[in-house]
Amino acid sequence: MHIHKLEKFWIYLSFVAIAFFIGTVVYGFTVMELKVIDKENTLDPDRINETRFGNPGVYEAAEGSDAEYEVYVKTIQFAFQPGTSQPITVPANTRITFYITSPDVLHGFDVVGTNLNTMAIPGQVAKFTTIFPEVRSYGIVCNEYCGLAHHFMEGSINVVPKSEFDQSYLVQ
Numbered sequence: 712m713h714i715h716k717l718e719k720f721w722i723y724l725s726f727v728a729i730a731f732f733i734g735t736v737v738y739g740f741t742v743m744e745l746k747v748i749d750k751e752n753t754l755d756p757d758r759i760n761e762t763r764f765g766n767p768g769v770y771e772a773a774e775g776s777d778a779e780y781e782v783y784v785k786t787i788q789f790a791f792q793p794g795t796s797q798p799i800t801v802p803a804n805t806r807i808t809f810y811i812t813s814p815d816v817l818h819g820f821d822v823v824g825t826n827l828n829t830m831a832i833p834g835q836v837a838k839f840t841t842i843f844p845e846v847r848s849y850g851i852v853c854n855e856y857c858g859l860a861h862h863f864m865e866g867s868i869n870v871v872p873k874s875e876f877d878q879s880y881l882v883q
């Protein structure tokens with residue numbers, strides 16, 4: 712069977728593109744050590760209230776942590792706790808580690824205008840550490856379809872000057 716040389720070119724090119732895309736995935740999971748599911752950060756979604764997610768919010772980080780504060784966020788249909796009914800208040804220019812999970816269905820936690828974006832998977836705890844350099848507020852949206860009121864699921868992060876951040880913002 713004769714295959715036209717341009718046809719051949721595009722067939723080869725599509726294989727090269729597929730090999731390249733597989734290569735980027737392999738590179739991400741090996742060299743960059745990206746993880747989709749981390750076995751160390753699992754929890755039973757039915758017993759979430761026995762952990763800090765039962766009383767979510769901002770905590771002082773434990774000694775030896777590389778962050779100063781830890782924020783526990785529970786994502787539910789259709790709210791971030793905290794985040795939706797009251798903002799997550801954190802100090803600027805401070806290392807903050809977020810822990811995010813869901814007791815019900817898959818949600819997203821996307822801080823608008825930043826590269827902070829994670830899934831909240833029932834049974835898994837997503838974790839990331841960041842510094843907010845500016846005093847301002849950020850919106851949070853859920854970017855995983857989670858039910859009929861998904862499009863109403865939003866919240867906010869309020870970054871305040873470090874000098875104004877005190878114990879009253881912590882979980883009591």
Ligand SMILES: [Cu+2]
Nearest residue numbers: 853855857861
């Ligand atoms: Cu959603």
